[in-house]
Amino acid sequence: MARKREEEDKYSMRIRALDSKMSVVAQRMKTIEKNEKILAKTVTRNNKRIKGIKKDLDKLKEDGISKKSSEGKISKKTEEDIKSLKEDVESLKESVEDKNDYLKNIEDKLDEVNYVLDTLNPLEYLTSKEISNLIDKKLDERLED
Helix, strand or coil: CHHHHHHHHHHHHHHHHHHHHHHHHHHHHHHHHHHHHHHHHHHHHHHHHHHHHHHHHHHHHHHHHHCHHHHHHHHHHHHHHHHHHHHHHHHHHHHHHHHHHHHHHHHHHHHHHHHHHHHCCHHHHCCHHHHHHHHHHHHHHHHHC
């Protein structure tokens, strides 16, 4: 009787394990179905976008072909614009280089000032009485505020 009970327990445990595995598989299948729906929507959206892009490209090609006759005028104007833009870019480059040189000079001067301040200790040139007067003066100023 006990042996029969043990066998029933083994089988019921196996059945529960299989049931939980089947539940997991069912959940995965639902997830896959949802993903398939999302992918289908995405594919249709992308196909619509591709069709729109193709139409735009076709329009541009048609416009390009019809404008080839007046291309000489456009290209001359475009060349002038390009030259003008190149000159502007060159002048901007020069201006930036000048500003960089100016900033470099300022940095060098600041480095020199910092070096001088670091090497000179202003407290060496003050007497202890002058230092105490300065401290007292600062403390009085802070107390008044």
